[in-house]
Amino acid sequence: MKIVIIDYGAGNIQSIKFAIRRLGYEAVLSSDEKEIRKADKVIFPGVGEASSAMQMLREKELDTVIPLLKQPVLGICLGMQLMCRHSEEGDTTGLGIFDADVKRFPDSVKIPQIGWNQLTKPVSELFEGVDQGDYVYLVHSYYVPECTQEIAGSEYGKAFSVALKKDNFYGVQFHPEKSSKTGEQILKNFLKL
Known part of the structure; x- marks a missing residue:
């Protein structure tokens, strides 16, 4: 199986690579369109600030590649x-794969939120073997409000969507590579899709 982690300069790439290796697979880092399109599974990581990350995607012309991918794609954080x-x-226009907008947490809660949160209402094959109340690890100041494409929620000051799905695209706000056994199970499920 060919697993590609999109390398565009805004990723927590090594920890994801190690997590996949622990599951018995190797992942390739690439920003090459042909290599990404040929992958069986694509992981789209991200750490940092939205507008500069989007700018890096545009510079590598990946903003036009990612939405057209047909294989399972997992967006992280x-x-x-x-x-x-x-x-x-940064008032950033995204890729428009999910019909959702990203909001900043209100000042009434401590941001960034760093730590472990419980999953609520996990559904879909991505969460096979994962239970309501299992913990995942998050580091974020922005969130997706509850929406129709939600496949798991969580709560921090308010309920929000912690995982989304549309067609072959999956997204998780948490870091599965840092979420212990639960995160490992979710990565394993993604690689089985």
Whole structure:
């Protein structure tokens, strides 16, 4: 199986690579359109600020490649947020894969939110073997409000969407590569899709 992690300069790439290796697979880092299109599975990571990450995607012309992919694609953290229509962070237009907008947490809660949150209402094959109340690890100041494409929720000051799905595209706000056994199970499920 060919697994490609999109390399565009805004990723927590090594920890994802190690997590995949622990599952018995190797992942290739690439920003090459042909290589990404040939992959069986694509992981779209992201750490950093939305508008500069989107600019890096545009410079590598990946903003036009990612929405057209046909194989399973997993957006992680900022990767998931960039798959949405718009982010309040830097007033950024996203890839428009998910019909959702990314909002900043209100000042009434401590941001960034760093730590473990419980999953609520996990559905879809991505969460096979994962239970309501299992913990995942998050680091974020922006979130996706509850929406129709939600496949799992969580709560921080308010309920929000922590995982999304549309067709072959999946997105998780949390870091599966840092979410212990639960995250490992979710990565394993993604690689089985």
